[in-house]
Amino acid sequence: MLLISCPHCGPRDEHEFAYGHEAHIARPTLEQQNTMTDAEWADYLFMRKNPKGVHFERWVHARGCRQWFNVARHTVTHEIIKVYPMGEPAPKLEQK
Amino acid sequence: MAEAYTRRSPLQHFGLTAAAAKSNAAGAEVLIGESAHRAIVNIRGDGGEAFKAAVRSVTGVDLPVKPNTTAQAGAFRILWLGPTEWWVVTTSGAEEKLVADLRQAFIGQHAAVIDVSESRAVITLSGTKARDMLARGCSLDLHPRVFGPGQCAQTGLTKANIMLDQTDAAPSFDIYVLKSFADYLWQWFWLIGRDYKLAIKAH
Numbered sequence: 001m002l003l004i005s006c007p008h009c010g011p012r013d014e015h016e017f018a019y020g021h022e023a024h025i026a027r028p029t030l031e032q033q034n035t036m037t038d039a040e041w042a043d044y045l046f047m048r049k050n051p052k053g054v055h056f057e058r059w060v061h062a063r064g065c066r067q068w069f070n071v072a073r074h075t076v077t078h079e080i081i082k083v084y085p086m087g088e089p090a091p092k093l094e095q096k
Numbered sequence: 097m098a099e100a101y102t103r104r105s106p107l108q109h110f111g112l113t114a115a116a117a118k119s120n121a122a123g124a125e126v127l128i129g130e131s132a133h134r135a136i137v138n139i140r141g142d143g144g145e146a147f148k149a150a151v152r153s154v155t156g157v158d159l160p161v162k163p164n165t166t167a168q169a170g171a172f173r174i175l176w177l178g179p180t181e182w183w184v185v186t187t188s189g190a191e192e193k194l195v196a197d198l199r200q201a202f203i204g205q206h207a208a209v210i211d212v213s214e215s216r217a218v219i220t221l222s223g224t225k226a227r228d229m230l231a232r233g234c235s236l237d238l239h240p241r242v243f244g245p246g247q248c249a250q251t252g253l254t255k256a257n258i259m260l261d262q263t264d265a266a267p268s269f270d271i272y273v274l275k276s277f278a279d280y281l282w283q284w285f286w287l288i289g290r291d292y293k294l295a296i297k298a299h
Contacts, residue, residue, distance in 0.1 A: 009164055010163075016252060
């Protein structure tokens with residue numbers, strides 16, 4: 001079990017949270033959408049990073065305050081390196 | 097809102113009033129009971145000064161903006177649910193006027209007022225072993241140096257989602273649970289309660 005620090009509620013058990021997959025996926029602008037190829041659309045819709053190392057992902061405190069936030073988590077050690085608010089750019093972290 | 101005369105407690109079939117009369121509270125480690133129906137009004141807004149002033153003008157309560165805390169003034173108790181969401185809890189029957197008053201006070205603001213009274217049942221738990229009993233199904237640290245009166249938390253208790261509100265240092269807890277989960281949660285308490293001296297409290 002992970003102990004995740006909700007930015008509002010503090011450390012809570014993993015079972016209170018729901019996983020929201022990869023963070024920082026920008027939706028194409030309207031202009032881009034008009035000129036995008038099917039391959040580019042597929043890339044935006046389906047292709048996800050699957051790193052062995054630090055992964056930036058979204059979580060929601062579903063059984064608590066119901067707020068979304070971002071988490072930087074190491075996919076091997078499960079270490080939670082950073083919790084940061086929605087809308088913030090991914091932090092620059094030293095690779096471990 | 098259900099008419100008061102058609103409202104049935106989700107725990108009615110356990111016959112708690114009669115059970116409480118037969119229950120021996122002397123020497124009990126845990127007292128468990130079902131609170132009378134409460135008025136619960138969900139309010140949403142930015143929590144800013146205008147919002148706080150509107151809430152204060154209706155309830156007399158200073159809105160708790162610190163996460164997972166409660167505040168009380170007179171008959172009104174406010175529980176923090178999220179950075180933009182609170183519950184105003186008061187005695188049953190007051191919900192209609194409370195909703196109308198709050199909506200009036202929020203005019204011109206980006207806010208919402210919803211009566212959710214009928215959604216929850218309230219199970220009360222108190223006594224020296226109340227924390228131990230909760231710890232059997234709840235992952236929160238309820239040690240007095242971490243969790244005390246004036247604090248509340250939405251969390252999971254066994255498989256039910258609850259709002260846990262510590263009302264005094266006895267300790268006493270109010271457990272708000274969805275009505276459809278109330279029977280399950282009561283039976284779970286009953287199962288776990290075999291390990292403690294349990295008594296039913298009348299409300």
